[in-house]
Amino acid sequence: MSADSxxxxxxxxxxxxxxPRAISAVMSREVANFRTFWKGTTFxxxxxxxxxxxxxxxxxxxxxxxxVGSIPYVEFVGTGMVATAVIFxxxxxxxxxxxxKHHFQRTYDAILATPVDTEELVTAEVLWxxxxxxxxxxxxxLVTIIFFGLDPKxxxxxxxxxxxxxxxxxxxxxxSVAAKAEKIDQFNYVTTLAITPLFLVAGTFFPIDQLxxxxxxxxxxxxxxxxxxxxxxAAFGFQTVDILRFCGLVAFSTALWxxxxxxxxxxxxx
Amino acid sequence: MPAIELSNVxxxxxxxxxxxxxxxxxxxxxxxGLLGPNGAGKSTTMRLLTGQSIADSGKIKxxxxxLPKQSKQARARMGVVPQLDNLDVxxxxxxxxxxxxxxxxxxxxxAAVNRSLEIAxxxxxxxxKVMELSGGMRRRLLLARGLVHDPELVLLDEPTVGxxxxxxxxxxxxxxxxxxxxxxxxxxxxxxxxxxxxxxxxAVVNAGKVIARGKPGDLIREHAGTRTVEIYGPPHELDAHRxxxxxxxxxxxxxxxxIAVLDAEQAPRHLIPDHAVERAASLEDVFVKxxxxxxx
Ligand SMILES: Nc1ncnc2c1ncn2[C@@H]1O[C@H](COP(=O)(O)OP(=O)(O)OP(=O)(O)O)[C@@H](O)[C@H]1O
Ligand SMILES: [Mg+2]
Numbered sequence: 001m002s003a004d005s006x007x008x009x010x011x012x013x014x015x016x017x018x019x020p021r022a023i024s025a026v027m028s029r030e031v032a033n034f035r036t037f038w039k040g041t042t043f044x045x046x047x048x049x050x051x052x053x054x055x056x057x058x059x060x061x062x063x064x065x066x067x068v069g070s071i072p073y074v075e076f077v078g079t080g081m082v083a084t085a086v087i088f089x090x091x092x093x094x095x096x097x098x099x100x101k102h103h104f105q106r107t108y109d110a111i112l113a114t115p116v117d118t119e120e121l122v123t124a125e126v127l128w129x130x131x132x133x134x135x136x137x138x139x140x141x142l143v144t145i146i147f148f149g150l151d152p153k154x155x156x157x158x159x160x161x162x163x164x165x166x167x168x169x170x171x172x173x174x175x176s177v178a179a180k181a182e183k184i185d186q187f188n189y190v191t192t193l194a195i196t197p198l199f200l201v202a203g204t205f206f207p208i209d210q211l212x213x214x215x216x217x218x219x220x221x222x223x224x225x226x227x228x229x230x231x232x233x234a235a236f237g238f239q240t241v242d243i244l245r246f247c248g249l250v251a252f253s254t255a256l257w258x259x260x261x262x263x264x265x266x267x268x269x270x
Numbered sequence: 271m272p273a274i275e276l277s278n279v280x281x282x283x284x285x286x287x288x289x290x291x292x293x294x295x296x297x298x299x300x301x302x303g304l305l306g307p308n309g310a311g312k313s314t315t316m317r318l319l320t321g322q323s324i325a326d327s328g329k330i331k332x333x334x335x336x337l338p339k340q341s342k343q344a345r346a347r348m349g350v351v352p353q354l355d356n357l358d359v360x361x362x363x364x365x366x367x368x369x370x371x372x373x374x375x376x377x378x379x380x381a382a383v384n385r386s387l388e389i390a391x392x393x394x395x396x397x398x399k400v401m402e403l404s405g406g407m408r409r410r411l412l413l414a415r416g417l418v419h420d421p422e423l424v425l426l427d428e429p430t431v432g433x434x435x436x437x438x439x440x441x442x443x444x445x446x447x448x449x450x451x452x453x454x455x456x457x458x459x460x461x462x463x464x465x466x467x468x469x470x471x472x473a474v475v476n477a478g479k480v481i482a483r484g485k486p487g488d489l490i491r492e493h494a495g496t497r498t499v500e501i502y503g504p505p506h507e508l509d510a511h512r513x514x515x516x517x518x519x520x521x522x523x524x525x526x527x528x529i530a531v532l533d534a535e536q537a538p539r540h541l542i543p544d545h546a547v548e549r550a551a552s553l554e555d556v557f558v559k560x561x562x563x564x565x566x
Contacts, residue, residue, distance in 0.1 A: 015342050015343055015346060021372075021375055022373070022375075024372070025369065025372035025373045025375070026373070028368070028369055028372050029358070029369040029373075032358065032361045032365040032366075032368075032369055033358060033360060033361055036360040036361065037360075105356055105358075106352070106354055106356035107356055107358070109322070109352060109356060110350075110352065110356045110370075110415075111373060112320070112321075112322050113320045113322065113345065113350035113352070114345055114346075114350075114370065114373040114374055115342045115343070115345045115346040115373070115374065115375065116373055117342060268322070269321070269322060269323070269324060270283070270317075270322075270323050270324070
C-alpha cells in the first residue's frame, strides 16, 4: 500500500457525521463549474436591476407614482429589488440545478459514492447558493446607489447577510421541490403558483400596507417581504421589530434546509 | 478477511426483487467479474456496496466495515467507476480530478491529481475541458477519477459498455495494471470476453442470485466440459438435431445461426454430423447454459 492510501486509512478513523471538509469539497465542485459561467451571471445581475429601475423607478416614479412615505420611488423599488434578485438567484437555480444534477448529469450518484452523505451534499448546495445570492443580491442596491442617487449607509453592510440567510431558505425550497418532482415541467406550476406570487407581494413595487388586510397577513408570512423590510431598514433606518424579522428569516431557512436534507435523502438513497 | 462479504442480501423495489438472497465474498487482491445479463442486479449490488441503496435484509461487509452503518468509512477506501459517464463536462480534466481528490479528503490534492493523470495517461490534456476529449479519454478520466485517492478496493460497473473495441482495449490495459498493482476489483460486466481477460474469478449472477462461482477454467470444466461442437444448417434440420440430442440428455443451446452442443465428448457420436465444428468449451457456453441468455 502506498503512503497516500495509508494517509487515507488514517483519515477514515476521523470520518463522522456532518464534516466541514465534505461540505467544502462539494462546494469546490460548484466553484469549478461556476468559473465557467460567472461572466454571464454577473452581467445579467447588473443589467437586470438597471433596466427595471429605469423602467419602473424612473418611468413610473416620474409620471404616475410619487414618493412612498418619504422615500423617492426609484429608491423604494431599488431596495425592494434586492428580494427579487435573491429569489431568482436561489429558488430557481436550486430547483433546476438539483433536478438536472440528479436526473441528467447523475452528479449526485458520483458524489454519494465518495465519503459524503446526503446531508453534507444538500448543505453544501444550499450554502453555495446562499453565498452566491448574498453577493448578487446586493447588486440592485449597488446599482441604486451608483446610478440612482441612493445614499450609502453603514447598515447596508448587513444586506449580504440578510440575502444569504433568505437565499439558503429558498434554495432549500428549490431542492425540496426538485426532490419531489418527477418531471421538469412540474416546475412551471411551482413558479406560477409559489414563486411569482411571493415575489409580487413582497412589497417591492408597492407598499404592502395599501393592500387589503388579508394580503397584509399573507405578506407578513412571506420571507421575501421580511427581507425587503430589512433591506429598507438598512437603507433608511432600522426599527426594533427588524430583529424579529431577522430571527424569522433564520427560522425559515433552518426549516427549509432540514426539509431539503430529509427529502433528498429519501430521493437519493433507495 | 475478504474485501467484500455479502450474505443473503435482498433488495426489493416494490414488486421487483432486484437482489434476491445474494451471497458472495471477494478475497483481497483479486479481480472478481460479476457476470450477468441485463437486469440481473449487478448495478444494484454495486449501489448496496456504497450505501446508496439499503438492503431489505442480509449482511454486507466492506473492508471489514459493517454496512450501511459504517459505509462512509468504507467509501473513503474504495473507488467507484459508474456505468454511465457523470463527469462535469464544462470543467477541465484536472479540476474534475481535484474535486474528487477533495471529496475523498486526499491529504495532498495536487499530488493525487498528478498521480491519477499519469495512470490515465492524460497529463498532457489536463487543461482541456472534458467536452473537448475523445470518448476514450473521457472513459479513462472516469476511471482515473475513481482512483484519485489510491483506493484498496475498486468497483467497476460495466466499465466498457457501449465502447468501440479500440477504447475497450485501452481500458482493459488500465484495469489490468490496477490489478497488478494489488487493488481488489469487483467488476460487473455482461461481456464474456471482458470477464475472461480480466477476472481471476467469475461469479455468474442471474435474477439477483449468484448461480455459479469460480475460476473461469474451473467453471468451464464444471458446467460445459472441455469441448463444444457447433452444428450449422437450415433451421428445421437444427431443430431435429436438437430434439434428438436432448432426448439423450445432452445440453444444447442456440448459438446464432447454429446450435452448440456442450460437453461434446459425452454426446453419442452418431448424433453429431460430420460437418459439425468442434472447439474448446468457453465461458460463454457456461453463461448461456446457466442464464439462458445470449451473451455478447
Ligand atoms: N431504483 C429502482 N427502482 C425500481 N427498480 C429498480 C431500481 N433499480 C433497479 N431496479 C430494477 O432492479 C433490477 C436489477 O437492476 P440492475 O440495474 O441492478 O441490473 P443490472 O444487472 O445492473 O443490469 P444492466 O446490465 O442492464 O445494467 C431491474 O429489474 C431493474 O429494473
Ligand atoms: Mg447495471
